[in-house]
Amino acid sequence: MSTNTDANQGGNGGQPPVKLTRKDFVSDQEVRWCPGCGDYAILAQVQKVMPELGIRRENVVFVSGIGCSSRFPYYMNTYGFHSIHGRAPAVATGIKASNPELSVWVITGDGDALSIGGNHLIHAIRRNLDINIILFNNRIYGLTKGQYSPTSEMGKRTKSTPFGVIDYPLNPLSVALAAEATFVARSVDTHTQHLQMIVQRAMEHKGVSFVEVYQNCNIFNDGAFDMFTARDVKEDRMIELEHGRPLIFGKERNRGIRMRSDMHLEVVELGNGVSESDLIAHNEKAPDSYLAYMLARMEYPEYPVPVGVFRDVQKSTYEDLLTEQVERAIQNMGPGDLEGIINSGDTWVIE
Amino acid sequence: MSTNTDANQGGNGGQPPVKLTRKDFVSDQEVRWCPGCGDYAILAQVQKVMPELGIRRENVVFVSGIGCSSRFPYYMNTYGFHSIHGRAPAVATGIKASNPELSVWVITGDGDALSIGGNHLIHAIRRNLDINIILFNNRIYGLTKGQYSPTSEMGKRTKSTPFGVIDYPLNPLSVALAAEATFVARSVDTHTQHLQMIVQRAMEHKGVSFVEVYQNCNIFNDGAFDMFTARDVKEDRMIELEHGRPLIFGKERNRGIRMRSDMHLEVVELGNGVSESDLIAHNEKAPDSYLAYMLARMEYPEYPVPVGVFRDVQKSTYEDLLTEQVERAIQNMGPGDLEGIINSGDTWVIE
Amino acid sequence: MESMTILNNVEDKHIEELESVTIRFAGDSGDGMQLTGTQFTKTSAIVGNDISTLPDFPAEIRAPAGSLPGVSGFQLNFSNHDIRTPGDEPNVLVAMNPAALKVNLADLEPGGILLVNTDAFSDNNLKKAGYGSNPLEDGSLTGYRLFKLPITTLNRAALRDEVELPPKEIDRCKNFWALGLMYWLYDRPLEPTMNWVNEKFKKKPDVVKANVTALKAGFAYAEAAEIFTTHYRVRKAAIAPGKYRNITGNEATALGFVAASVLAGRPLFYASYPITPASDILHELSMRKNFGVKTFQAEDEIAAVCAAIGASFTGNLGLTGTSGPGLALKSEALGLAVMTELPVVVVNVQRGGPSTGLPTKTEQADLLQAMFGRNGECPVAIVAPATPGDCFHMAIEAFRIATRYMLPVIYLSDGYLGNGAEPWRVPAMDELPRFEANLYKDPDNFQAYARDPQTLARPWAVPGTPGLEHRIGGLEKQDITGNVSYDPENHMHMVETRAAKVARIADDIPELEPFGEREGRLLVVGWGSTHGSITSAVEEMQGRGRSVSSVHLRHLNPFPRNLGELLGRFDRVLVPELNMGQLWLLMRAKYLVPAISFPKVKGKPFKISELTAKMEEVYED
């Protein structure tokens, strides 16, 4: 491996960690989201987590596409690239592959990442570049004022679907897993502690990290997630995934998830002959993505909605393999000799 | 539902079925694949199956992108559209949504469908249009003469990867399943009977059908699948999925697939306390795509490679829902009255 | 009726006659300025003025309250004679907060009426707007007729005892208070707005009451408080009789395509990916399902154009719509439409570029992209509406050309046309053109690339038709058969044929009729949304006795047949465009005429005064 960064110091290019504060990551640009938008909370958590790992501002690049969420880079006092709609993963790939020392973040929306940008997303994921992708899922197009997105529910009436959506929504985590993601997680804009933890875990993961954050768009899709994320119901309607722990949830922690013999997940009450050991134990590190895939597909109201880390496994990263090829080529062929290659091939001399 | 086609007569627009032969589906264009190419076999099977269902030539449209495989429509004596690289699913969507009476087929390659066209593919799939997508997977770019594709193996040396591929390959079936496919199947160019059966099943399925066909490119990736598809080894290295039947394979039919308690699939020998009932029973109709996803991810040599129908479930199709909205709108608002809408809104009269 | 009483009272006061007035309402995005402007517009239309409007939205959905980017504006021009633009400089500026004042003051005419809501001039708001000192107090506004009104307070006072609404709701009525005041000032009736409020909030009687009360209160305040020494009247304009409605370009575009579908007898299939400022066309058309219109929100612009091509292949009117960056994405597929000779129409509602550029601002800088933005020799027809209402007619024209010649047509609207509104005389059904868009059916000797001798169109032979099975695609086609051909001579022939198809359209479109004399000193050539300002400016020049005429191109490719000849009849040719000289370049290349470019790329339309100044300069040169 060519880079001397390790997972805990990604983006320092071998320099010693520095002590910065949240404020160091706040840029001088006025934040321009609608008052009350969930984007504010996510911004705050990211700015808070950044200094925790001693990461240097100059080694961080935030790349985004287009959308409300994609204004994010302007507000980070790091390098930033507000690119074009859907293409942030491709720009980030160029950045990371050309300079593996950088800590590269992709900020994207449900339309940006899954509609126009779906293909770049899955290819960036399968290549397992060490980049962190945070998808702000508000299940709507915010910036263009309220059309449905690939995560909008069937039947939803929006500006472009006055008679209701007729496309089945995509499940972002399933898509990421099917695209061979090595780190997949989910959190919620308003669950600040959890969100911080997830951002930190994403940063620590070496390889691609895909994080879906449920984000409220209070203008065009207000309360889209309240049904299960609201303070009073979330313990009963969401489940927090913890590695190695059985899948238990509920205010009383008396319900769990079990695998039926016909390979269907079911919600069960603990007690009455059902014990913790009957439940599925969460395993982030499973070499197969089966379990993560099943969990990713649990939806309210049939199931509690899972948050946390679904999958976290190690594979070589694209940039490391690329750097390795470069280094091996230099070893085997010697460092590039321009005069040599120009003069190679079948040559002859005219006198 | 607005269309009076039923699943078995897709593409007849209500007309009575006709008796045609294989020859009726052969166009007058000279076939231009390399001698020995697997594409010939697939063409032959499709031409053979077409007449079986009494489908009318004029109601059939083959749409393709660009690639060797994408020349397919020229050879079918039906309507055909050889579109541009990666965009066949989008063209097909326009065709099917605008005229649901047609039987629409998409022919695509691993590069066409999964590289440049990945996004259109997953969106066509999630919309569940009643179209049949056949992906000719030769794990290489044929037409452009031998660069690696998204299904090429890690480390493979190709024209564009003289030092070996460093992108993890995509598994086409996983991607289709994660994109909410209602019908997913796999076959092999040389397994003619099986391939015919799969093409027929795809045609019969109402909703999107996604079929991966392993196809040999004898010029740039010869024998890519021989390791498990060859006549002498295939029974031991492949497994044929049959609905409701336990997952058994092997020349002696003495091996099977079992689910371990830690949710890992394992290959077991029957006998010695292991009986058929311990094996997973295949269920195409499972409402969840879990099982199909797991099976899709079985790869040689760890597992036998599955062929057959992984998933076949019913959901309303995009074009039916769209037609329904049109019909309901006419019911509720009356048929469009041009004069009426032009004169609607706030109007005033100047005399 | 109450308001009539008020009106009658008004009659006694001192009234001054005006020819035309331009008002700009400006406030925070939350202040309801768009609504205020629209109501004033409608009322003015109803009383018989000619009108023209220009909304100006902030780029952010909801910028922070009180901030500069959050300012929303609406300008309207109403007149007793024919007008074509929303006016250069407002005569009146209503500024609901400091930010609105800051952003808009520079445009107000010297000595213009400036009406401010003093309640909003808090220290906090002043700071947000970047004011060091309070402009209401520091003497910086002495050049204007400043009226300082505590609108929020006055509105609260008026509503306090009348309705049971939370304070926030009450405050939201202050725009109606201001509207009422303006109605008094310009002698307009309250009924149209009251009717609208009644209809709109049918189910919320409280809200109706609140708004109506605010409106009347503003009116009454103006009347009673006597802060204005005069008020004004703008008489009816001599407008062509008929039924009118206010319509934006995007609405008219959508309606025009529905009309094209009805006239052609072919279903409309609209595939689009949302993008500012084109999305409203998608919203409009998605409500027209009872016309058999199918709308498809695609995963991106490429999928949208491809789906439209697929729909055209099945005999639908395949339509796709976008703005500049989206047109760039559609380039490759447009080439496919050219090669397959299918009747697809692409709407491009242009916005400020390059790249993401200025998404909410207007510009005309995609003409050369429309002409040349594809690989290979790849001509398409191009049309461009001249006014919001013309969008309706040019939408029909686009499909008439596409289906008659079997080729793709690009329809170039822009943000100014799309969002701008004008009173539109609703055409009678029998004024609409009919065009035949027949599918080919005859299987005898069918050849997919046989051609109509006049138009060079190939047959529109669609799947489902027995005996016409054939294959099309992006590879070069053999003439007549449509088979793939790599033959060198055939290739050149087909390149020429595709160009000839476009060229022949020129025989089928009206020749240009100059506005003004057919020869003279200066010819001004325009296209698209600059029609209003150019025509007004030329009219003004003519009024000054200058020999100035103009022609306005609604067909950009091919040009109308007589353009070259007309250019030759004038000493000077001036080409004002909201770009750096794109039509100018095409005209110079084609006619070798030393035309003069007058470029503007500021995200805004031309002012009449800018144009007349330039015309004077060129005139004398």
Next chain:
Amino acid sequence: MESMTILNNVEDKHIEELESVTIRFAGDSGDGMQLTGTQFTKTSAIVGNDISTLPDFPAEIRAPAGSLPGVSGFQLNFSNHDIRTPGDEPNVLVAMNPAALKVNLADLEPGGILLVNTDAFSDNNLKKAGYGSNPLEDGSLTGYRLFKLPITTLNRAALRDEVELPPKEIDRCKNFWALGLMYWLYDRPLEPTMNWVNEKFKKKPDVVKANVTALKAGFAYAEAAEIFTTHYRVRKAAIAPGKYRNITGNEATALGFVAASVLAGRPLFYASYPITPASDILHELSMRKNFGVKTFQAEDEIAAVCAAIGASFTGNLGLTGTSGPGLALKSEALGLAVMTELPVVVVNVQRGGPSTGLPTKTEQADLLQAMFGRNGECPVAIVAPATPGDCFHMAIEAFRIATRYMLPVIYLSDGYLGNGAEPWRVPAMDELPRFEANLYKDPDNFQAYARDPQTLARPWAVPGTPGLEHRIGGLEKQDITGNVSYDPENHMHMVETRAAKVARIADDIPELEPFGEREGRLLVVGWGSTHGSITSAVEEMQGRGRSVSSVHLRHLNPFPRNLGELLGRFDRVLVPELNMGQLWLLMRAKYLVPAISFPKVKGKPFKISELTAKMEEVYED
């Protein structure tokens, strides 16, 4: 050495001197014609001829054996003087089967030498080639000097007892048999080819033996059988001394970009999606990892250009390459590169269009796409190599401009340049330009859009540099700060600034040096791959005593400074292009010069005779 003996023998026979010869080898894709042609070329180069070549591949990978689409051809021109094209009409056609005869015969000069392999003229092959009767027997070839040889049989006979190889392998040597024959006919040595065979098949002595034997057998047969009454000699050309290699444009392009990286001291990052005829650049560069070159095969062309932009942002030389349809897809992202002012180079190896068009044929029809194919006012610099060897130099030039001015550059090669080869004088290291491509480092008063007063370049400030943290993107930028700005005046200023950056390049590139006199009757203006044919044709006209000069543009945007002035010094201007008149259009628009277009879109380069005929016509007009 044996072959020397043979050669010496040859000396005794009747030898005729020729100035230059054009040969076309044609056969089935499986017949090894490309190899035969390349070997003949190399040998000719080594003996000191000037040479020029044109391969012609079939569009299909492996069309059915014997079919018309399966024909593969290779034409080469060798001469005792300066030549620049592979020749108009071959003097000699070697046809290995009926299909090859059918496809190529029309090009052979009247009375030319026609050599056919009679063994391949089976009924089956004749049918596949669409021959009703056997042309070797029906008298249709009487206009040529026809030599009928059973090459397959003769080759088998020669190899039978010499090597132990399966019959299929033996038959595969028949191209070397034919090559040997041609070597005798044109008096070339066998050694270079024998050396090549020895090297190439080092590990397969049987194959070496077989090929060498076939080669010698062909040579000996020609010598012994006395079927040719004469053989020919083409003497050395007076070529500039130096070290030469044969190089294709795509190879030279790849090498040039590697050189740019070395010269600039910045790593090269090549992101591309395979497409004919550009893929070879990807293949070449992917082998250059020891230069620190990183290649990235992206999922599509959009991802490729975006990744290149990302790489430029980090201080790499961000490069992407494609052909026409791919350039169309890159349009939107190129706008982003313009707005962010990053040094990205886009290679477009043009092919026949529109749409998928004629993927394996050459064309120059993407110039206007390169100029205008983006939304908004979005200028980029454009360069175009003139010859395969020039590809090397223009690749360096592209990055010199991109990094010096901080903007994207489009590099327009084409299929003819990309696949065509020419002998290229290898430059010495000190002949290569140096250019500085320094990263900006100074955090004091850093402004992302501050400008170099001369070039207007903004600083190349890359992530990883402390104190330069900043944000860029596709929204309009405020001058100096680079913050987002919706300000109208700033927008116009920035549009003008981006245009000015491109315009200023004109001060930094060489003025045009006409080939011929600096004034006169006719000036021929060309660009790109037509350099060879135009120059040769002009030379011929000059030889006829005509006042004809030419200039060749390697910079298309901006034009060299003195182009306008030169145009004014000639009575007539002719613009031959492999498109319908794209440079012509730009020149007319810019200089209002009544230039005459000479368009050709047949997937093939100009013939010299076509050009001289047109020049004569224009000359007299």
